[in-house]
Amino acid sequence: MNSLAETRAISRTIDPAMIFPADFVWGVATSAAQIEGAAFEDGRGESIWDRFCRVPGAIADGGDIDVACDHYHRLEEDLDLIASLGVNAYRFSVAWPRVQPQGRGAWNPQGLDFYRRLVDGLRARGLQAHLTLNHWDLPQALQDEGGWAARATVDRFVDYARGVARHLGDGLTALTTHNEPWVMSMLGHDSGIFAPGIKDRATAMQVSHHLLLSHGRALRALRDDGFDKPMGIVLNLAPLLPATPSAADVAKTRLEDGLLLRWYLDPLFGRGYPQDVLDHLGAQAPRVEPGDLDAIAQPLGLLGINYYSRSVVSASGSYDVRSGALPLTDMDWEIYPQGLTELLLRLHRDYPLPPTYVTENGGAFPDRLVNGRVHDADRIQYLHEHIGAVGVALRQGVPMAGYMVWSLLDNFEWASGYAKRFGIVHVDYETQRRTPKDSALWLRELLRQQAEVHAQARGASKPAAER
Ligand code: FCB
Numbered sequence: 001m002n003s004l005a006e007t008r009a010i011s012r013t014i015d016p017a018m019i020f021p022a023d024f025v026w027g028v029a030t031s032a033a034q035i036e037g038a039a040f041e042d043g044r045g046e047s048i049w050d051r052f053c054r055v056p057g058a059i060a061d062g063g064d065i066d067v068a069c070d071h072y073h074r075l076e077e078d079l080d081l082i083a084s085l086g087v088n089a090y091r092f093s094v095a096w097p098r099v100q101p102q103g104r105g106a107w108n109p110q111g112l113d114f115y116r117r118l119v120d121g122l123r124a125r126g127l128q129a130h131l132t133l134n135h136w137d138l139p140q141a142l143q144d145e146g147g148w149a150a151r152a153t154v155d156r157f158v159d160y161a162r163g164v165a166r167h168l169g170d171g172l173t174a175l176t177t178h179n180e181p182w183v184m185s186m187l188g189h190d191s192g193i194f195a196p197g198i199k200d201r202a203t204a205m206q207v208s209h210h211l212l213l214s215h216g217r218a219l220r221a222l223r224d225d226g227f228d229k230p231m232g233i234v235l236n237l238a239p240l241l242p243a244t245p246s247a248a249d250v251a252k253t254r255l256e257d258g259l260l261l262r263w264y265l266d267p268l269f270g271r272g273y274p275q276d277v278l279d280h281l282g283a284q285a286p287r288v289e290p291g292d293l294d295a296i297a298q299p300l301g302l303l304g305i306n307y308y309s310r311s312v313v314s315a316s317g318s319y320d321v322r323s324g325a326l327p328l329t330d331m332d333w334e335i336y337p338q339g340l341t342e343l344l345l346r347l348h349r350d351y352p353l354p355p356t357y358v359t360e361n362g363g364a365f366p367d368r369l370v371n372g373r374v375h376d377a378d379r380i381q382y383l384h385e386h387i388g389a390v391g392v393a394l395r396q397g398v399p400m401a402g403y404m405v406w407s408l409l410d411n412f413e414w415a416s417g418y419a420k421r422f423g424i425v426h427v428d429y430e431t432q433r434r435t436p437k438d439s440a441l442w443l444r445e446l447l448r449q450q451a452e453v454h455a456q457a458r459g460a461s462k463p464a465a466e467r
Helices: 004-009 048-052 075-084 109-124 152-171 181-189 201-224 247-268 275-284 292-296 338-350 377-395 438-461
Strands: 025-029 089-093 128-134 174-179 231-236 240-242 302-306 311-313 356-360 400-406 425-428 433-436
Touching: 025 128, 025 356, 075 109, 075 433, 089 400, 109 128, 109 152, 128 152, 152 174, 152 201, 174 181, 174 201, 174 302, 181 201, 181 231, 181 247, 201 231, 201 247, 201 275, 201 292, 231 247, 231 356, 240 247, 247 275, 247 292, 247 311, 302 338, 338 356, 338 377, 377 400, 377 438
Parallel strands: 025 089, 025 400, 089 128, 128 174, 174 231, 231 302, 240 311, 302 356, 356 400
Antiparallel strands: 425 433
8 A cells, every 4th residue: 555645746636635545445325214215115114214204294395215216126226326436335224124124033035135235236346335234214113112212122233233244244344333323312312303203311311322232232242253344333423612602602512512422432432421421411311231331332343423514502592503604505504624624633532543434424405407417516515625624634643444425315314305415416306317416526536536646656666677
């Protein structure tokens, strides 16, 4: 592998800040519920998102995941699309209810076959397979027994993880347990704006504990089973800052930082739950049994970070207020690329990071498809600046291993339905036609240039006779 300095020295055409090491992982990311569709086919069971979509008013545009991007039926076409982008990795999730419809017991051979074709298709195209076990679509049958609030679900998840690894493990590059436990616990069980739509803080905190516990137990079980690929978890993290310098805003910011970052990172790295957050929660703190904290603190082979924005915290207002100082995406999220550098440097300072990936980053913008093109200059700028921000952290010693764009396709954006488009590939939901946006072409060119620079560096480092 060439050093960064070597590769930069021969790079004349590209911004040197955008040159990454030759072994850096470049990917696009999706999740099962958001793209697959085929909700009632080939033995798939019901998930909590199928159920939640049917609650009146739950989804902004009344959308559901019955068809979504119809990826289930377009697997080969979509895999070709991924390969055409020049990335070397794909992050996807397995829909638990597709492979184990009741969340326990019998496995669904047709569901497993779909993911077998997916990982084999990735390998055939020279792409790394980064699998997420739980991107929020818990089998409804388990929700009926209490869902993530029930401790028994931890055991169900460990069985599920072992089954997935047994059936698909040989085809994987890396595996993560949960996507964004904060979102599942807080948005799913505290504010209730996501499935399963529960509104109870104590339940939410119990859920967060069970998610962490099931993560640790699953890692342990897979290691005992001989699974030797890098394993980890994906957290949604952000730098938080007080809306004003007032003591109240500063204190609230510290608390929210505890709930969003330290609540997950501290126990994952063996430090237990942060005392200030436990004190704040009081009776709403989760029940933690002896041995749980040791079980959570398994060595991490990788850490995934999803980064979209910063959060500005006000003691009086909502958790996340708008400063008015920064441009917004179509989600009304502030565009703050330097926050990604700040976050990564802080994590590197505070925790012994394993190889770290940005497992999601991207933006929703009001795209328009005109004459077969989407000129999404705003998204290109967003991606360019955030990739640059990863590069800054990398050069300052943060062990960054990869970057994955959210998302490959426009897709079902949870409670926002289909109106918010995050894809670098446009989806026409009437025809299911895929059209790479300008941002996809930009990414392909960036990666082509990287490959060229690394190839030149390899050539330059060979003895003259071999050139
Ligand atoms: C993240 C989710 C992902 C997607 C992006 C926009 O929180 O992990 O599925 O919805 O937000």
